Amino acid sequence: MSGEPWDGRIVIVGASLAGLRAAETLRDEGFTGPLTLVGEEPEPPYDRPPLSKQVLLGKARAEEIGLPRRRKVDARWKLGVRADGIDPVEKRVLLADGELLPFDRLLIATGTRARPWPNPAEARLDGVLTLRTSEDAARLVERLDAGPRRVLVIGAGFTGSEIASACRERGLEVTVVERGPAPLVGALGGALGAFAATVQRAHGVDLRCGVTVTSLTGRDGRFTGAEFSDGSRMDADVAVVALGAVRNTEWLAGSGLAAGPRGLACDAGCRAFTMYGIVTDDVFVAGDVARFPHPLFEYQMLALEHWGNAVAQAEVAARNMVTTGPRRRPHLTVPVFWSSQFGLNIKSVGVPTFSDQVVIAQGSLRERRLVAVYGYRGRITAAVTVNQAKWLEHYQFLIETAAPFPPTTGAANGIAPAAPVPSDVPDPQLLSHGPTVALTGHLPDRRLTLVPPGPVPSAIPRP
Amino acid sequence: MQIVVDLNRCQAYAQCVFLAPEVFELHGEETLMFMPTVPDDQQERARRAAAACPVQAILTGEQAGPGEW
Amino acid sequence: MPPDTLRERITDYANRADPYPLYAELHENGVTRQNDGSYLVGTYHEIAALLHDPRISSDSRHRTDPETVPRIRREGQSMAFIGLDDPEHDRLRRITMRPFGPPHTPHRIDALRADITRICDELLDGLRDKDRIDIVEEFAYPLPVTVICRLLGVPQADVPRIHAWANDIIASLDVTPGRIGEHQLNAGVEAREAMAEYLGDLSDRRRTAPSDDMLSALVHDSGPDGPLTRSELMANATLLLIAGHETTVNLITNGTLTFLRHPDAYRQLRDEPELMPRAVEELLRYEPPVHLLPQRTPVTDVEVCDVTIPQGAPLILVLAAGNRDPLRFDHPDRFDPAREDNQHLGFGSGIHSCFGAPLARVETQIALNALLPHLEHFQLAEDPPPYRRSPILRGPRHLPITRTSGT
Numbered sequence: 001m002s003g004e005p006w007d008g009r010i011v012i013v014g015a016s017l018a019g020l021r022a023a024e025t026l027r028d029e030g031f032t033g034p035l036t037l038v039g040e041e042p043e044p045p046y047d048r049p050p051l052s053k054q055v056l057l058g059k060a061r062a063e064e065i066g067l068p069r070r071r072k073v074d075a076r077w078k079l080g081v082r083a084d085g086i087d088p089v090e091k092r093v094l095l096a097d098g099e100l101l102p103f104d105r106l107l108i109a110t111g112t113r114a115r116p117w118p119n120p121a122e123a124r125l126d127g128v129l130t131l132r133t134s135e136d137a138a139r140l141v142e143r144l145d146a147g148p149r150r151v152l153v154i155g156a157g158f159t160g161s162e163i164a165s166a167c168r169e170r171g172l173e174v175t176v177v178e179r180g181p182a183p184l185v186g187a188l189g190g191a192l193g194a195f196a197a198t199v200q201r202a203h204g205v206d207l208r209c210g211v212t213v214t215s216l217t218g219r220d221g222r223f224t225g226a227e228f229s230d231g232s233r234m235d236a237d238v239a240v241v242a243l244g245a246v247r248n249t250e251w252l253a254g255s256g257l258a259a260g261p262r263g264l265a266c267d268a269g270c271r272a273f274t275m276y277g278i279v280t281d282d283v284f285v286a287g288d289v290a291r292f293p294h295p296l297f298e299y300q301m302l303a304l305e306h307w308g309n310a311v312a313q314a315e316v317a318a319r320n321m322v323t324t325g326p327r328r329r330p331h332l333t334v335p336v337f338w339s340s341q342f343g344l345n346i347k348s349v350g351v352p353t354f355s356d357q358v359v360i361a362q363g364s365l366r367e368r369r370l371v372a373v374y375g376y377r378g379r380i381t382a383a384v385t386v387n388q389a390k391w392l393e394h395y396q397f398l399i400e401t402a403a404p405f406p407p408t409t410g411a412a413n414g415i416a417p418a419a420p421v422p423s424d425v426p427d428p429q430l431l432s433h434g435p436t437v438a439l440t441g442h443l444p445d446r447r448l449t450l451v452p453p454g455p456v457p458s459a460i461p462r463p
Numbered sequence: 464m465q466i467v468v469d470l471n472r473c474q475a476y477a478q479c480v481f482l483a484p485e486v487f488e489l490h491g492e493e494t495l496m497f498m499p500t501v502p503d504d505q506q507e508r509a510r511r512a513a514a515a516c517p518v519q520a521i522l523t524g525e526q527a528g529p530g531e532w
Numbered sequence: 533m534p535p536d537t538l539r540e541r542i543t544d545y546a547n548r549a550d551p552y553p554l555y556a557e558l559h560e561n562g563v564t565r566q567n568d569g570s571y572l573v574g575t576y577h578e579i580a581a582l583l584h585d586p587r588i589s590s591d592s593r594h595r596t597d598p599e600t601v602p603r604i605r606r607e608g609q610s611m612a613f614i615g616l617d618d619p620e621h622d623r624l625r626r627i628t629m630r631p632f633g634p635p636h637t638p639h640r641i642d643a644l645r646a647d648i649t650r651i652c653d654e655l656l657d658g659l660r661d662k663d664r665i666d667i668v669e670e671f672a673y674p675l676p677v678t679v680i681c682r683l684l685g686v687p688q689a690d691v692p693r694i695h696a697w698a699n700d701i702i703a704s705l706d707v708t709p710g711r712i713g714e715h716q717l718n719a720g721v722e723a724r725e726a727m728a729e730y731l732g733d734l735s736d737r738r739r740t741a742p743s744d745d746m747l748s749a750l751v752h753d754s755g756p757d758g759p760l761t762r763s764e765l766m767a768n769a770t771l772l773l774i775a776g777h778e779t780t781v782n783l784i785t786n787g788t789l790t791f792l793r794h795p796d797a798y799r800q801l802r803d804e805p806e807l808m809p810r811a812v813e814e815l816l817r818y819e820p821p822v823h824l825l826p827q828r829t830p831v832t833d834v835e836v837c838d839v840t841i842p843q844g845a846p847l848i849l850v851l852a853a854g855n856r857d858p859l860r861f862d863h864p865d866r867f868d869p870a871r872e873d874n875q876h877l878g879f880g881s882g883i884h885s886c887f888g889a890p891l892a893r894v895e896t897q898i899a900l901n902a903l904l905p906h907l908e909h910f911q912l913a914e915d916p917p918p919y920r921r922s923p924i925l926r927g928p929r930h931l932p933i934t935r936t937s938g939t
Contacts, residue, residue: 060500070522391584392474481633481641481642
């Protein structure tokens with residue numbers, strides 16, 4: 001490598017998965033200057049996916065899910081302290097404890113929080129919970145251990161569905177209420193949504209779709225039940241509000257950055273935009289809070305609440321913070337995520353909501369082993385496997401190369417492929433449509449390959 | 464010792480479950496669950512499991528956080 | 533030499549001891565059509581992609597020319613999952629996995645550790661005073677065959693019969709059926725049938741007198757997919773029995789050979805046995821027990837590296853070449869037991885990845901850790917050693933080592 005690594009002071013706001021991996025990458029890249037991590041939660045970085053899985057099943061304790069480090073990181077940790085704002089002129093982060101942290105470069109990785117129940121009085125009832133932090137999980141486990149007569153889960157996205165699955169596995173009665181037509185429909189579309197509904201009901205979930213909770217009722221401050229938009233009501237001892245996530249951007253209100261409810265906008269190199277659409281060169285973004293343009297999805301700004309994105313984007317952001325010019329990398333990773341529920345391993349690559357059609361390319365809904373492939377205007381944009389994870393990387397390659405949809409028939413599984421059907425993605429809110437940044441065009445007609453600048457590479461990458 | 468598995472990489476070859484069945488578990492046909500904090504008497508097995516992962520999805524290490532260096 | 537003769541040259545026994553220069557030719561030539569109409573792939577990324585490509589079949593009935601398939605069974609017999617596609621492959625493998633591993637029996641292999649260690653120690657005790665040892669005959673073969681027989685429930689007294697059948701079966705396998713005489717081919721088919729019948733009879737006995745072995749579990753403990761039919765059980769138990777030792781013998785032998793060729797690595801692993809799991813992964817990359825997968829067939833035209841492999845053509849994936857691909861591994865020809873980035877193809881990948889991989893790993897880790905201290909005063913009697921005929925299950929037939937003078 002030629003040239004000294006960039007030097008200066010770096011502050012990372014957000015000390016969870018993205019913040020941690022960014023800090024490690026900074027040191028890997030040779031950054032030796034002062035580094036501070038600020039985290040609102042008091043715990044060192046921990047792994048969130050187990051919260052709605054192993055932890056709820058009692059297989060791991062909420063206090064014992066700390067993340068392993070990849071390397072030692074020489075850094076100052078300010079945990080249990082919220083960041084309240086940024087002074088963009090003096091380049092300082094304002095902390096809730098009054099400290100002013102000067103920075104030369106800043107990484108914002110403040111993530112999301114659980115969307116609270118909209119009625120604050122009802123939300124305060126004892127027994128009304130959310131699930132986002134390890135503290136939340138510990139509280140929920142305690143409630144489930146107490147053997148509630150019924151658990152009400154509001155919202156049938158991935159978190160709500162995983163909670164319902166854990167409840168059933170523990171032998172608890174559970175009611176799931178979902179405004180949309182089916183569970184997971186917002187992320188996976190109509191076909192797999194209907195499948196998820198069948199699976200939930202087969203596992204004994206009292207699933208009510210097309211229904212909303214109009215009020216949570218209580219007695220003496222304790223949650224006792226709920227009333228629904230169809231006029232019915234029910235008694236329950238615990239309610240888990242699983243209405244999705246809110247991006248932690250409010251603290252950036254006075255910063256002049258392009259921050260809002262959909263996240264903080266950045267370019268493909270993770271550099272934040274100002275509210276005027278001008279790219280900064282000292283403020284970077286990574287993880288759930290970031291909104292970034294993706295060439296495979298027509299440069300629409302994507303905001304991803306995915307474990308894998310937090311890691312990949314943090315690595316790119318950190319590298320770009322301490323390098324310049326042609327050594328900087330774009331964040332081009334194809335979105336991937338997983339969920340496990342009701343004995344099924346659901347994995348996704350691409351963006352299933354960025355689709356107009358879907359086809360069951362392998363396996364079948366009946367067997368509960370399948371590969372669903374999504375297409376948009378004749379090219380493959382996503383694939384979802386259910387208990388067929390070994391096939392997924394093939395479809396990732398097809399997505400990366402914009403392969404035609406539907407995929408080639410003749411799959412060796414001996415079943416004639418089904419005909420494509422509309423993907424029925426009901427709610428466009430899940431994709432932030434309309435890019436706020438226009439970039440020059442890119443046609444994904446081949447797999448994107450990063451070529452290191454500098455000396456001529458000794459080997460030409462194969463197409 | 465802490466572990467984390469990149470379950471995006473995981474393809475359920477389950478080598479880790481064979482090699483460290485107290486730490487890793489297949490829950491259903493291919494859902495991998497793991498014990499993030501590895502008990503002392505299972506660390507050797509957990510390390511063997513990480514070495515054998517065909518997709519190199521398992522990270523083992525000291526817990527990340529303050530006071531670590 | 534022309535790339536369309538690579539298959540011939542790779543299968544030529546003269547190149548068995550060192551096929552790696554031929555594999556380097558594969559790296560240079562990408563996907564190559566052979567003069568017999570088959571296609572050879574030896575680059576890492578392409579092999580990995582094809583192993584996960586649903587258009588590639590493992591069922592030889594998709595071959596346009598059935599003569600390109602080694603004859604291993606007669607009409608009406610069940611097939612083992614290795615030669616089937618999903619969903620049949622998936623169903624049979626799932627049922628067979630029930631008594632072997634997770635999710636149903638997660639502790640089976642871990643629980644074998646003590647047994648494997650004891651068998652190793654007994655074998656090594658018997659070699660204590662010898663000045664010349666054949667690692668294959670006296671250690672690398674008896675260990676896995678003893679273990680797989682115990683695991684399945686085959687009495688030790690029958691091991692010699694198993695050995696004889698396995699020899700005939702392996703000898704009848706080649707990438708190029710034409711190379712093998714009619715007599716040898718028939719002997720292979722007959723041995724496979726005899727072994728299958730033997731295992732069928734054994735499982736019948738386990739039906740009335742169950743024991744704590746896999747055959748007993750297979751006939752008694754049926755899951756959501758139901759039990760195997762008798763014919764399915766015979767085919768799949770035969771596969772497990774053969775694959776359960778004919779591959780591991782290569783891995784242990786190749787490991788011994790490699791450590792004797794690399795004294796620094798030998799000393800490091802002898803002194804730090806906890807590094808063995810990673811060293812075994814490196815062996816699986818550097819000298820894998822299965823060099824090529826000869827039985828794949830595209831069910832539709834498939835384009836790889838600008839070459840169209842036509843539907844029904846024989847497709848041969850050279851795993852051992854992929855493992856040495858310089859576009860995937862740094863210094864691919866260096867044996868580095870501490871290699872960090874080592875996502876090798878030693879056990880294949882995708883749905884057909886080696887069923888017995890965890891057993892092979894545990895056996896080899898324990899075997900080499902037990903053996904290494906004994907090799908202190910030994911050297912290779914011949915280098916290269918004599919190899920087995922098979923270019924598929926490639927490994928030494930014998931590995932004679934001798935005590936160095938002065939000790």
